[in-house]
Amino acid sequence: MxxxxxxxxxxxxxxxxxxxxxxxxxxxxxxxxxxxxxxxxxxxxxxxxxxxxxxxxxxxxxxxxxxxxxxxxxxxxxxxxxxxxxxxxxxxxxxxxxxxxxxxxxxxxxxxxxxxxxxxxxxxxxxxxxxxxxxxxxxxxxxxxxxxxxxxxxxxxxxxxxxxxxxxxxxxxxxxxxxxxxxxxxxxxxxxxxxxxxxxxxxxxxxxxxxxxxxxxxxxxxxxxxxxxxxxxxxxxxxxxxxxxxxxxxxxxxxxxxxxxxxxxxxxxxxxxxxxxxxxxxxxxxGLETLDLRVGRHAASGLEIARFLADHPAVGRVFHPGLPDNPYAARAAEYYPRGVPSVFAFELADPGADDEAAFARVARVVDALRTIKLVANIGDARTLVCHPASMTHNHMTPDQLAAAGISWATIRISVGLEDTGDLIADLDRALREA
Ligand SMILES: Cc1ncc(COP(=O)(O)O)c(C=O)c1O
The missing domain is CATH 3.40.640.10 (Type I PLP-dependent aspartate aminotransferase-like (Major domain))
Structure with a gap:
């Protein structure tokens, strides 16, 4: 070894x-x-x-x-x-x-x-x-x-x-x-x-x-x-x-x-x-040659964005274990002393009456993003979002989605390596426009 x-x-x-x-x-x-x-x-x-x-x-x-x-x-x-x-x-x-x-x-x-x-x-x-x-x-x-x-x-x-x-x-x-x-x-x-x-x-x-x-x-x-x-x-x-x-x-x-x-x-x-x-x-x-540098920065930027989203009036729940009110906060601190991974999800505050209404609201936000890309991937140097219910997890039954904690108002984000301020500005503008 x-x-x-x-x-x-x-x-x-x-x-x-x-x-x-x-x-x-x-x-x-x-x-x-x-x-x-x-x-x-x-x-x-x-x-x-x-x-x-x-x-x-x-x-x-x-x-x-x-x-x-x-x-x-x-x-x-x-x-x-x-x-x-x-x-x-x-x-x-x-x-x-x-x-x-x-x-x-x-x-x-x-x-x-x-x-x-x-x-x-x-x-x-x-x-x-x-x-x-x-x-x-x-x-x-x-x-x-x-x-x-x-x-x-x-x-x-x-x-x-x-x-x-x-x-x-x-x-x-x-x-x-x-x-x-x-x-x-x-x-x-x-x-x-x-x-x-x-x-x-x-x-x-x-x-x-x-x-x-x-x-x-x-x-x-x-x-x-x-x-x-x-x-x-x-x-x-x-x-x-x-x-x-x-x-x-x-x-x-x-x-x-x-x-x-x-x-x-x-x-x-x-x-x-x-x-x-x-x-x-x-x-x-x-890629592996710079794993520590990249992942450390992904994690720091992810936490900053999670904090911004948690304070945003258009956002409901934010599922980031680095936030103090997250049910996994203590476990994350114990297992992840170098930082919590930068892949997490958030929900819109007012998703509408049903799945289709939630889909329409999410689509307005996601389609308004400019720096952040709509891509079914994670761990890229670029910041990516996706809508799990209609994309990566679309084969799952309603029960399976519920068991995985996914609703139609859930947006997944994989925070990349751009300037964090630019990402926050992009999210803020898209959330306000939508
Ligand atoms: C957690 C996780 N495991 C496995 C996979 C499958 O990997 P690949 O797309 O390289 O086949 C993915 C793909 O998104 C993933 O997110």
């Missing part, structure tokens, strides 16, 4: 300049496949007896640097990079809960994750029970003998519920399963979830890690904390010898620090194909 600080790690880990063209920046290795020095070497690599480059769906040197850097920042033992955050959640869930497993998940999740859990995984025979993430008895009560993981977001998007990670981790461990956290909004800079009991992290690197709204990517990070060997029968993909791996069990070949990432890469990413392109890996690495 590195002894370097966060900023040094985010710049240097995983890349050794001087090989082979002495570029100080990590190169984009844009090659579909790799040449072997001999057939004997190819045989060793294919049998996974040696690590090396084979074919870009299995991994690339550019991606390997990204994996090592995020692993170091999260304090893990290994990572698998994939083509999107959605793919990261999907391969993690399939690897852990395949063959008819069950997942207990928070009901406040990114809409795409709800879709994945609710329909696609259900079609594949993986059942998901959604629970109120603050109801610890509900987490406990939903666990079954077939449960294979608990899943939540560190700070749930869009209304910024702050997860009590330690409490949910304890429930997961008492049930003998890992806690998998989506730390896209939290980022490894604002929170190191390993220190609070999480076992596996997924990221949409598309957001704050890349930070510039240019490139999709995702990561699954194994923090190496979960003891799969305590109950091998639960994890046949890790403990049963498999002909694909020379009739050896992945756990026996790669152990606690390598078995899960090898399973992810050599089976689920290789078979399903959601590879990360070398170019996107490069873009994400570029």
């Amino acid at each position: 590195t002894t370097d600080g966060f900023a040094t790690t985010q710049l240097h880990t995983g890349y050794v300049p001087g090989t082979p063209q002495n570029t100080v920046a990590t190169p984009i290795y844009q090659s579909s496949a790799y040449q072997f020095s001999s057939l004997a070497e190819a045989r060793e690599l294919f049998a996974l007896r040696r690590r090396g480059n084979i074919y870009s769906r299995n991994g690339t040197p550019t991606q390997a640097v990204l994996e090592q850097r995020i692993t170091a920042l999260e304090g893990g033992v290994g990572a698998a990079a994939v083509g999107s955050g959605q793919a990261a959640t999907a391969v993690a869930a399939l690897a852990l809960a395949g063959r008819g497993g069950h997942i207990v998940a928070a009901s406040s999740l990114y809409g795409g994750t709800v879709d994945l859990f609710d329909t696609t995984l259900a079609d594949l025979g993986i059942e998901v029970t959604f629970v109120d993430q603050d109801d610890l008895a509900a987490w406990r009560g939903a666990v079954r003998p077939t449960t294979r993981l608990l899943f939540a977001e560190t700070v749930a998007n869009p209304v910024a519920q702050v997860l009590d990670i330690r409490a949910v981790a304890d429930i997961a461990h008492a049930a003998g399963v890992p806690l998998v956290l989506d730390n896209t909004v939290g980022t490894p800079y604002l929170i190191r979830v390993r220190d609070h009991g999480a076992d596996i992290v997924v990221h949409s690197a598309t957001k704050f890690i890349g930070g510039h709204g240019t490139s999709l990517g995702g990561l699954v990070v194994d923090l190496g904390t979960f003891d799969f060997a305590a109950d091998p029968a639960k994890w046949p993909a890790l403990f049963e010898p498999h002909w694909r791996f020379g009739d050896v069990a992945l756990w026996d070949a790669f152990g606690r620090t390598g078995a899960l990432t090898t399973l992810l890469k050599s089976r689920f990413v290789a078979d399903l194909g959601p590879a990360l392109s070398p170019f996107n890996a490069f873009q994400l690495l570029e």
Whole structure:
């Protein structure tokens, strides 16, 4: 494990300049496949007896640097990079809960994750029970003998519920399963979830890690904390010898620090194909070099904007855990000493009689914004808003929306890196004009 600080790690880990063209920046290795020095070497690599480059769906040197850097920042033992955050959640869930497993998940999740859990995984025979993430008895009560993981977001998007990670981790461990956290909004800079009991992290690197709204990517990070060997029968993909791996069990070949990432890469990413392109890996690495600077500023600006909105006569509730009257204020202060993530929501003060009236009011505000853009994304350098009920979460049923705390008057904002005063002026003008 590195002894370097966060900023040094985010710049240097995983890349050794001087090989082979002495570029100080990590190169984009844009090659579909790799040449072997001999057939004997190819045989060793294919049998996974040696690590090396084979074919870009299995991994690339550019991606390997990204994996090592995020692993170091999260304090893990290994990572698998994939083509999107959605793919990261999907391969993690399939690897852990395949063959008819069950997942207990928070009901406040990114809409795409709800879709994945609710329909696609259900079609594949993986059942998901959604629970109120603050109801610890509900987490406990939903666990079954077939449960294979608990899943939540560190700070749930869009209304910024702050997860009590330690409490949910304890429930997961008492049930003998890992806690998998989506730390896209939290980022490894604002929170190191390993220190609070999480076992596996997924990221949409598309957001704050890349930070510039240019490139999709995702990561699954194994923090190496979960003891799969305590109950091998639960994890046949890790403990049963498999002909694909020379009739050896992945756990026996790669152990606690390598078995899960090898399973992810050599089976689920290789078979399903959601590879990360070398170019996107490069873009994400570029963004990662300034993660601490950007995220610190995002957080400070977000808090200032939340305070402005909370005082505005046209605004009703503001869901920012940095505000003293927010129900998560104390938990946020405990878990996020460096600042609260800059993705949060607010409601208009007078939304109207029904959903359509609320939609019309929100549309007038959103369409009047000039500096702030209407975009279904978060974690961009630009400030973005979206209307979850009609956009990111539009597949959810009214009950699911209510469980996630979303109404038709809810506007999500992802505060970017512009001058905070300009953002406040833009919001103020749009709220007044509307
Ligand atoms: C919290 C969270 N997790 C996962 C995803 C999915 O990531 P991607 O769009 O990179 O597939 C998103 C996308 O918005 C997200 O906000």
